[in-house]
Amino acid sequence: MSEPEIDPQVIDALSKLVLLRYGRYLNEDQLAEVRTGVEAIAKVSEELRAVKLENGDEPFFVFKPYRGDS
Amino acid sequence: MQAIDVVFKPVRQLSELVKTGQTSPTELTEIFLDRLDRIGPDYNAVVTVTRERALEQAHRAEQRGDAGQSQGMLYGIPYGGKDLLATTGIPTTWGAAPFRNRIFDYDATVVTKLEKAGALLCAKLAMVELAGGMGYRQPNASFTGPGRSPWDRETWTGGSSSGSGAAVAAGLVPFAIGSETWGSILSPANNCGLAGLRPTYGRVSRHGAMALSWTLDKLGPLCLTADDCGIVLEAIAGQDPNDPTTTDQVFRYDESDISKKTFRLAILKGTLNDVDEDVRANMQAALDILRNFASIDEVEFPDLPYEAVTRTILSAESASAFEEFMDEGGPAGLTAPEDRHPYARSAISAQDYIKALRIRTKVAMIADDLMAPFDAIIAPSRATPATRIDMDFRGVILGSAKDTMGAVGNSAGLPAISVPNGFSNGGLPTGIQFMGKAYDENKVIAVARAYQLRTDWHLQHPEAVIPYSIPP
Numbered sequence: 001m002s003e004p005e006i007d008p009q010v011i012d013a014l015s016k017l018v019l020l021r022y023g024r025y026l027n028e029d030q031l032a033e034v035r036t037g038v039e040a041i042a043k044v045s046e047e048l049r050a051v052k053l054e055n056g057d058e059p060f061f062v063f064k065p066y067r068g069d070s
Numbered sequence: 071m072q073a074i075d076v077v078f079k080p081v082r083q084l085s086e087l088v089k090t091g092q093t094s095p096t097e098l099t100e101i102f103l104d105r106l107d108r109i110g111p112d113y114n115a116v117v118t119v120t121r122e123r124a125l126e127q128a129h130r131a132e133q134r135g136d137a138g139q140s141q142g143m144l145y146g147i148p149y150g151g152k153d154l155l156a157t158t159g160i161p162t163t164w165g166a167a168p169f170r171n172r173i174f175d176y177d178a179t180v181v182t183k184l185e186k187a188g189a190l191l192c193a194k195l196a197m198v199e200l201a202g203g204m205g206y207r208q209p210n211a212s213f214t215g216p217g218r219s220p221w222d223r224e225t226w227t228g229g230s231s232s233g234s235g236a237a238v239a240a241g242l243v244p245f246a247i248g249s250e251t252w253g254s255i256l257s258p259a260n261n262c263g264l265a266g267l268r269p270t271y272g273r274v275s276r277h278g279a280m281a282l283s284w285t286l287d288k289l290g291p292l293c294l295t296a297d298d299c300g301i302v303l304e305a306i307a308g309q310d311p312n313d314p315t316t317t318d319q320v321f322r323y324d325e326s327d328i329s330k331k332t333f334r335l336a337i338l339k340g341t342l343n344d345v346d347e348d349v350r351a352n353m354q355a356a357l358d359i360l361r362n363f364a365s366i367d368e369v370e371f372p373d374l375p376y377e378a379v380t381r382t383i384l385s386a387e388s389a390s391a392f393e394e395f396m397d398e399g400g401p402a403g404l405t406a407p408e409d410r411h412p413y414a415r416s417a418i419s420a421q422d423y424i425k426a427l428r429i430r431t432k433v434a435m436i437a438d439d440l441m442a443p444f445d446a447i448i449a450p451s452r453a454t455p456a457t458r459i460d461m462d463f464r465g466v467i468l469g470s471a472k473d474t475m476g477a478v479g480n481s482a483g484l485p486a487i488s489v490p491n492g493f494s495n496g497g498l499p500t501g502i503q504f505m506g507k508a509y510d511e512n513k514v515i516a517v518a519r520a521y522q523l524r525t526d527w528h529l530q531h532p533e534a535v536i537p538y539s540i541p542p
Contacts, residue, residue: 014417015417017416017417018413018414018416018417021397021413021416022396022411022413022416024399025399025401025402025411025413026411026413030410030411033408033411034411034413034414035414036414037205037411037413037414037415038414038417040414041385041414041415041417041418042417044375044378044381044382045382045418045419045422047375047378048375048378048379048382048422048425048426048429049422049425050375051374051375051425051429053425053428053429053432057428057431057432058428058431059424059427059428059430059431060427060430060431060434061285061427064314
């Protein structure tokens with residue numbers, strides 16, 4: 001699979017989201033590394049989105065209602 | 071007995087020595103505790119030597135008075151546990167400086183099971199901080215320092231079960247427990263020249279083990295032989311009400327004779343294209359040996375983003391597992407500079423995470439279908455031998471080499487075992503992995519045993535740590 005191109009505006013928006021929550025812990029160098037990380041995540045997301053699934057294609061998780069006395 | 075009589079003996083042989091009264095649990099424990107104290111620091115292998123607990127367990131075992139005659143194979147056998155397993159009253163650090171003084175008041179299920187089997191906890195073993203979940207890229211990512219390989223102190227043990235690999239390879243314990251989310255058992259098995267078994271997801275309870283990724287984490291053994299992996303897995307496997315993901319399928323190790331057995335194996339097309347030259351040569355030599363007792367077909371996984379699926383699941387779940395730690399700025403206290411800003415993963419959307427989970431269903435079905443005619447798929451355990459202690463290991467993976475086996479195996483929860491298959495020109499071990507269908511641990515162990523029956527790589531040990539006879 002070839003590496004997808006990511007719109008820089010998507011990287012800007014996602015990076016801003018991360019920085020709003022965690023920016024207070026990051027210096028300039030780390031901010032740049034987080035942006036690189038966000039770009040990598042955006043590429044991975046594009047790879048996932050390129051896979052076409054049917055409505056009935058479910059994840060494997062099974063939720064079991066809980067009762068402590070049973 | 072002296073160290074030379076017991077160090078680098080597989081569990082099966084040590085058990086015989088204990089059962090026949092040639093040594094005792096206490097004597098064995100003293101020998102390995104001494105090595106943990108003396109040699110452990112050379113390899114940054116140990117966080118805590120659990121001397122008091124080990125000797126008390128050994129004493130109690132001996133007081134039961136039957137010298138292990140009616141006990142299982144692990145009776146009186148020392149071991150070490152990766153320091154992400156909770157242990158009552160002993161620090162459990164997760165390899166991370168911010169947790170170095172944290173003490174739980176209960177034992178992880180694996181620790182309890184091994185105690186019931188008569189095994190003796192001698193050490194909490196070093197690991198990459200938070201099992202590598204913050205995105206480390208080089209070995210110096212633990213408050214105990216980089217894991218140094220007993221084969222060459224200037225090379226890496228692999229991780230994140232770095233101490234589990236180093237301790238077994240240096241003869242500090244006969245076996246160790248590690249964990250794998252993606253590569254953390256097979257990588258140290260490869261770099262340290264050991265047998266490492268990643269069990270099927272849900273085979274071994276994760277209760278009391280640090281959570282990195284709830285749907286990917288597995289616990290498994292690192293041992294001297296594939297046979298030992300089977301012995302240890304039988305002791306730690308089983309359903310646990312404290313871990314609802316554990317399976318009710320019982321695991322009984324099949325110890326039957328495999329010397330005349332034949333197997334059907336498969337190798338992924340192109341799997342040797344982008345690997346290190348020595349890794350390729352050792353794999354080709356291994357294939358020649360395997361062809362004496364196995365057919366080997368070439369197979370190919372359909373084009374899907376396997377690594378993207380596993381990466382997304384791991385990153386999203388770890389962001390949640392460590393949400394409070396991240397919100398409090400905890401990563402700033404970690405050792406590796408690249409681990410101090412793991413925040414990008416919070417940009418993964420719920421929609422993408424669930425998409426990865428939905429594709430995982432397809433991956434699991436594709437893998438099961440593709441593997442149906444075979445006992446195991448084989449591949450080099452890693453694309454390179456151990457990298458140097460000061461190198462970015464992600465940067466040296468050659469060209470476009472992809473870890474499809476690791477991505478598929480971990481996202482689909484499939485068992486795999488790595489055993490040594492030779493050495494690089496630089497004298498570093500390389501490994502071959504056998505990956506099986508879900509719950510087929512006995513098959514992958516059997517193939518690995520058959521391979522080890524015809525090779526002696528597992529009988530070679532690092533010169534620097536081989537004990538010598540001490541004159542009386």
